[in-house]
Amino acid sequence: MAPEPPRSEAHGRPRRAPLPPSSSLVRNVGRRLLVTVGLALLALLAFTQLDTPLSGLVPGESGWRIARAFFAQALSPALDYEDPSPGYRPFLVKVALGVWHTILLAAGGMTLAIAVGSVLGLMGASAFWEDREGPRALRSLRLVLFASVRVAIALMRSVHELLWAVVFLAAFGLTPFSAALALSIPYAGTLAKVFSEMLDEEPRQPALALRQLGASRRCELVFGLVPGVLPNAVAYTFYRFECALRSAAVMGFFGLPTLGLDLKLAWFDLHYAEVWTYLYALALMVVVFELWSAGLRRRFVV
Amino acid sequence: MSGAVDTGLGADRQRRIRELAARRPRSRYLTVSVGLVGLLGVLAWTTGGLFPSYLLEASSRQNLARFVGELEPEPLRGRPWSLGELGAWAGDVLERTRGLEAAWTTLHLAIGAIALAALFAALAAPLGARNIATREPLDPSRDRGGWRIVRHLVRGSFVASRALPEYVLAFLLMALLPYSAWPAVLALAIHNGGILARLQAETLENLPAAPLRALRGAGATRAQVAFAAGFPLSLGRLLLYVFYRYETCVREATVLGLLGVSTLGYVIQDARSKLYYDEMALLIGLGVVLVLAADALSYLVRRYLRDA
Numbered sequence: 048m049a050p051e052p053p054r055s056e057a058h059g060r061p062r063r064a065p066l067p068p069s070s071s072l073v074r075n076v077g078r079r080l081l082v083t084v085g086l087a088l089l090a091l092l093a094f095t096q097l098d099t100p101l102s103g104l105v106p107g108e109s110g111w112r113i114a115r116a117f118f119a120q121a122l123s124p125a126l127d128y129e130d131p132s133p134g135y136r137p138f139l140v141k142v143a144l145g146v147w148h149t150i151l152l153a154a155g156g157m158t159l160a161i162a163v164g165s166v167l168g169l170m171g172a173s174a175f176w177e178d179r180e181g182p183r184a185l186r187s188l189r190l191v192l193f194a195s196v197r198v199a200i201a202l203m204r205s206v207h208e209l210l211w212a213v214v215f216l217a218a219f220g221l222t223p224f225s226a227a228l229a230l231s232i233p234y235a236g237t238l239a240k241v242f243s244e245m246l247d248e249e250p251r252q253p254a255l256a257l258r259q260l261g262a263s264r265r266c267e268l269v270f271g272l273v274p275g276v277l278p279n280a281v282a283y284t285f286y287r288f289e290c291a292l293r294s295a296a297v298m299g300f301f302g303l304p305t306l307g308l309d310l311k312l313a314w315f316d317l318h319y320a321e322v323w324t325y326l327y328a329l330a331l332m333v334v335v336f337e338l339w340s341a342g343l344r345r346r347f348v349v
Numbered sequence: 350m351s352g353a354v355d356t357g358l359g360a361d362r363q364r365r366i367r368e369l370a371a372r373r374p375r376s377r378y379l380t381v382s383v384g385l386v387g388l389l390g391v392l393a394w395t396t397g398g399l400f401p402s403y404l405l406e407a408s409s410r411q412n413l414a415r416f417v418g419e420l421e422p423e424p425l426r427g428r429p430w431s432l433g434e435l436g437a438w439a440g441d442v443l444e445r446t447r448g449l450e451a452a453w454t455t456l457h458l459a460i461g462a463i464a465l466a467a468l469f470a471a472l473a474a475p476l477g478a479r480n481i482a483t484r485e486p487l488d489p490s491r492d493r494g495g496w497r498i499v500r501h502l503v504r505g506s507f508v509a510s511r512a513l514p515e516y517v518l519a520f521l522l523m524a525l526l527p528y529s530a531w532p533a534v535l536a537l538a539i540h541n542g543g544i545l546a547r548l549q550a551e552t553l554e555n556l557p558a559a560p561l562r563a564l565r566g567a568g569a570t571r572a573q574v575a576f577a578a579g580f581p582l583s584l585g586r587l588l589l590y591v592f593y594r595y596e597t598c599v600r601e602a603t604v605l606g607l608l609g610v611s612t613l614g615y616v617i618q619d620a621r622s623k624l625y626y627d628e629m630a631l632l633i634g635l636g637v638v639l640v641l642a643a644d645a646l647s648y649l650v651r652r653y654l655r656d657a
Contacts, residue, residue: 078654079584086591090464093457103529110525154386155393205640209516209604210617210633217621217629218416219409224401281383288386293514300516310517314524330512339382346378
């Protein structure tokens with residue numbers, strides 16, 4: 048495999064975003080040192096503020112008991128119920144259904160997120176609003192609209208999907224729809240932010256060429272800028288899909304029929320071998336999607 | 350696009366354009382991927398029970414309306430109020446629910462966790478880097494045997510540690526460890542440590558080989574190559590990634606409160622279970638402020654690191 052340049056999985060980073068040439072980072076020795084020392088000091092301060100005694104790292108008596116029982120099963124995940132009762136669907140079918148519901152919830156949230164995120168992403172790009180003629184009042188109105196789109200994107204991103212789930216739990220009960228909606232709000236915000244950054248960083252020549260041909264502004268944006276960012280945008284969307292799978296699994300802790308629910312119930316029943324099966328299923332599902340999206344990135348991300 | 354439009358171009362030019370269009374790069378991998386995800390989306394909305402038909406029922410609309418009404422601060426409901434009163438109410442709620450303390454804990458939890466993750470990444474990444482963890486460092490032609498296995502195991506452990514969500518890790522750790530902030534700190538550190546270590550290993554692999562070779566030629570050991578040349582050369586990039594992840598850490602630290610750690614999520618959940626929706630909204634707003642502040646901080650630090 049050819050070495051690929053560092054891929055930015057670090058949140059919200061398309062790979063093509065402007066990272067500085069490494070030489071400029073090499074030159075900035077003083078600043079790096081300052082930030083590193085500052086981070087270390089802040090971390091030390093943080094541990095004085097947190098309830099983190101070193102004794103907290105050692106399991107207590109019951110902790111050891113659970114740990115022994117739990118890790119003893121690590122290499123022998125359950126293939127059948129530990130406590131089978133007649134009439135239940137086969138265990139592996141149940142695991143597969145958990146995986147399927149997790150994927151469906153993630154897909155449901157992502158469809159909303161992609162729809163809203165691409166519209167907001169277009170509207171959040173400065174190219175969508177910039178240098179248009181018109182009376183002064185109209186131009187300042189555009190500026191206000193642009194600013195409010197950016198603020199909306201920031202606000203959508205700043206509340207975690209599980210907190211949205213808590214809010215919707217209160218508003219209309221936690222149903223698959225409210226979970227998908229909860230998932231989609233911060234994801235739409237993140238997609239919009241990344242899409243608009245991609246559009247802003249895209250070279251303008253194709254759009255300018257269209258302008259010379261007399262294209263309208265909308266045409267310029269859609270046919271001059273969007274095609275250039277599409278490969279990156281698709282690859283990034285796939286990466287977010289993988290994150291959505293993790294979030295959808297966790298939504299199960301609130302009672303939705305995803306892997307989180309199965310995992311939680313098996314844990315409280317002390318069926319540790321079943322817990323391992325769910326953990327492996329969750330990890331496997333995420334890794335398969337990751338390989339899939341890595342394949343896309345390898346092919347398309349420049 | 351189509352021949353029917355009079356583009357003002359000659360016929361052979363139009364043909365040439367059509368030829369170019371037919372030869373444009375196309376990828377079956379991309380088509381199939383997008384198609385599959387589209388299919389999943391359709392299946393989700395048709396078979397996943399997602400469609401909210403219950404919202405059409407009068408009772409759930411009434412519930413929704415009541416919920417929205419209860420978002421207004423309780424002592425101020427049903428009468429005109431001033432901003433001063435609102436401020437007094439907010440101060441009172443934050444003191445009673447200990448919201449500010451929870452916000453403080455959230456911030457520190459995120460810092461402690463990201464620092465541990467960065468430390469792990471800096472120490473473990475060389476073992477997963479293709480130029481350092483080979484039989485002879487910097488010599489890919491002799492990539493056989495024990496080091497190759499070590500490298501793949503280490504890379505596998507990075508993948509595994511980030512495959513599980515923080516929430517699940519914290520849930521499991523809370524049962525194993527006595528009550529403290531450690532389960533939350535460790536859960537965030539493990540997940541982010543896996544991500545940072547992977548990125549750091551890739552940074553190391555993409556370093557210019559010359560400085561590392563020079564050191565090796567002067568007789569440096571593998572560890573010396575990794576930490577005397579690899580680490581300083583990759584530190585800038587690592588710090589950028591650390592601050593990117595810091596903002597997500599704040600978001601996640603908030604949410605781990607739902608499991609009982611005393612971060613903002615805990616007080617938010619508490620307000621919800623008491624049906625004090627006005628207080629819940631205020632505390633969520635506090636979380637928004639916190640995340641936006643972390644966003645701004647991380648942006649400023651990254652810009653500071655980047656500008657020469």
